[in-house]
Amino acid sequence: MTLPGSLRDMPPAELFPEVYARDPHHQGFARGGRAAALEALARLDPVTYGRDRSSLDGHVSRLSPYIRHGVLTLAEVRDAALAHVPATAPSRAWKFVNELSWHDYFTRVYAQVGELVWQNFQPYQTGWPQSAYSYDFPEDIAQGTSGLACIDAWSRELRETGYLHNHSRMWLASYVVHHRRVWWQGGASWFLTHLLDGDPANNNLNWQWVASTWRAYPYLWNRGNLQKYAGQRYCAECPLASGGCPFDATYAALSERLFRGKKAAPGGEGHLDPARLQAVPWEPPPAPEAVPDAVVWVHGDRLSPTHEALTAYPDRPAVFVWDDDLLRQWQVSAKRQTFIHECVSELPVHVLRGDVAGQVAAFARAHGSRTIATTPSPSPRFTAIVAALESEGFTVQVWPEPVFGASLTPLDLRVHGDYWRQVSASAFGKPPAPPKPRRAQAKASG
Ligand SMILES: Cc1cc2nc3c(=O)[nH]c(=O)nc-3n(C[C@H](O)[C@H](O)[C@H](O)COP(=O)(O)OP(=O)(O)OC[C@H]3O[C@@H](n4cnc5c(N)ncnc54)[C@H](O)[C@@H]3O)c2cc1C
Numbered sequence: 001m002t003l004p005g006s007l008r009d010m011p012p013a014e015l016f017p018e019v020y021a022r023d024p025h026h027q028g029f030a031r032g033g034r035a036a037a038l039e040a041l042a043r044l045d046p047v048t049y050g051r052d053r054s055s056l057d058g059h060v061s062r063l064s065p066y067i068r069h070g071v072l073t074l075a076e077v078r079d080a081a082l083a084h085v086p087a088t089a090p091s092r093a094w095k096f097v098n099e100l101s102w103h104d105y106f107t108r109v110y111a112q113v114g115e116l117v118w119q120n121f122q123p124y125q126t127g128w129p130q131s132a133y134s135y136d137f138p139e140d141i142a143q144g145t146s147g148l149a150c151i152d153a154w155s156r157e158l159r160e161t162g163y164l165h166n167h168s169r170m171w172l173a174s175y176v177v178h179h180r181r182v183w184w185q186g187g188a189s190w191f192l193t194h195l196l197d198g199d200p201a202n203n204n205l206n207w208q209w210v211a212s213t214w215r216a217y218p219y220l221w222n223r224g225n226l227q228k229y230a231g232q233r234y235c236a237e238c239p240l241a242s243g244g245c246p247f248d249a250t251y252a253a254l255s256e257r258l259f260r261g262k263k264a265a266p267g268g269e270g271h272l273d274p275a276r277l278q279a280v281p282w283e284p285p286p287a288p289e290a291v292p293d294a295v296v297w298v299h300g301d302r303l304s305p306t307h308e309a310l311t312a313y314p315d316r317p318a319v320f321v322w323d324d325d326l327l328r329q330w331q332v333s334a335k336r337q338t339f340i341h342e343c344v345s346e347l348p349v350h351v352l353r354g355d356v357a358g359q360v361a362a363f364a365r366a367h368g369s370r371t372i373a374t375t376p377s378p379s380p381r382f383t384a385i386v387a388a389l390e391s392e393g394f395t396v397q398v399w400p401e402p403v404f405g406a407s408l409t410p411l412d413l414r415v416h417g418d419y420w421r422q423v424s425a426s427a428f429g430k431p432p433a434p435p436k437p438r439r440a441q442a443k444a445s446g
Pocket residue numbers: 053059060061062063064065067068099100101102103106164165166167169170173191195197198199200202203204206207210
């Protein structure tokens with residue numbers, strides 16, 4: 001069987017002309033690929049980060065697109081952070097390593113719950129029922145024409161660069177869900193289209209956190225909070241600065257205005273049974289044994305020349321497939337396609353497009369192979385593709401990635417604090433240790 005020629009060197013604007021026609025922003029804030037990732041990693045300043053990360057001008061790393069697409073692993077970013085501080089004082093990089101742990105945590109939760117990340121884990125804790133939230137995403141937010149200088153600036157930055165500082169994401173998400181009463185899934189889809197780091201784990205679970213569908217109370221902010229971390233840059237040019245600013249109020253007044261109480265409306269339903277997150281094995285399956293005839297399948301969660309299966313099979317053919325269905329479903333923006341293309345074009349892969357399972361199977365058959373080697377992904381789509389390949393008689397080998405945080409016990413993922421107590425020793429490069437006691441328990445026993 002003959003394979004179609006590789007699309008690796010075809011510019012993405014030719015591959016996806018409709019996307020590039022629709023989205024005028026073809027290049028995001030970061031260039032794709034390992035060389036660009038290592039340059040960004042070399043600029044990391046984890047110590048100053050610990051002091052000023054909440055400020056819009058703080059020393060945030062902007063590494064998220066590389067982490068999201070596996071150009072860098074969390075473990076190597078952590079190692080780079082620890083290399084900045086004396087071995088005797090790893091806690092000077094504490095805040096940065098702790099932030100990385102959120103990525104690991106959300107990814108692990110996603111691996112457990114799959115598509116449920118699109119459903120409210122619990123009802124909104126705002127007193128409003130689900131039916132009070134609009135399913136239509138407001139055009140003025142999407143286009144940046146709300147008339148609020150801060151909201152419009154973040155909307156523009158998101159669409160033009162594919163990046164927002166964490167604080168801007170929280171502020172914008174809170175505005176969408178709580179001020180405009182739009183369901184969080186609408187905002188999450190908008191972010192997923194534009195963010196270079198967008199993924200259903202970290203995106204949706206942060207939206208659920210802001211919305212209060214996975215947290216005891218909704219996230220709110222006010223003008224004082226904005227000015228503390230952003231200065232005057234927005235208010236100085238906002239027509240509503242001297243009257244009519246919806247954020248110019250105390251938290252108590254905002255809460256009174258926006259919510260109907262501080263708990264769920266009667267009859268509200270949640271979709272997550274927390275028991276699913278209670279005792280989750282942390283360790284990856286062992287590395288498989290290399291076989292002579294394998295082909296390698298590289299997917300979008302690990303776009304690096306350090307890819308474990310590429311490394312195990314340096315001389316075997318490898319394939320990457322543009323997942324047309326997923327790109328359409330997420331309405332992935334041009335700048336994000338460019339980023340992915342830049343990552344892929346550094347790799348020794350044959351590039352195809354279409355139905356992923358079908359294309360990978362055709363590639364393996366064309367090379368006379370029954371074994372497909374790849375790396376893990378928390379995505380339910382990955383699980384479905386692996387199942388489809390296995391049902392066609394292929395053996396799929398999953399080569400594990402370095403672990404960010406090992407534990408002595410199965411992980412309790414119900415809340416981040418408990419997960420962190422279990423993995424933090426290992427996340428700082430030490431052998432895994434018994435979970436530190438919770439603060440309250442430590443007090444009681446002391
Ligand atoms: C509504 C909303 C949506 C978000 N969507 C995404 C998303 O789709 N993808 C994504 O990677 N992050 C998402 N985040 C988390 C966070 O905002 C970004 O990871 C961070 O802003 C990326 O910038 P940075 O690399 O400069 O981060 P830094 O502050 O330098 O942090 C270093 C790394 O730690 C991890 N990290 C930091 N904060 C968080 C966090 N709150 N949750 C999870 N990981 C974190 C990221 O991998 C990040 O690259 C979202 C946050 C919110 C509030």
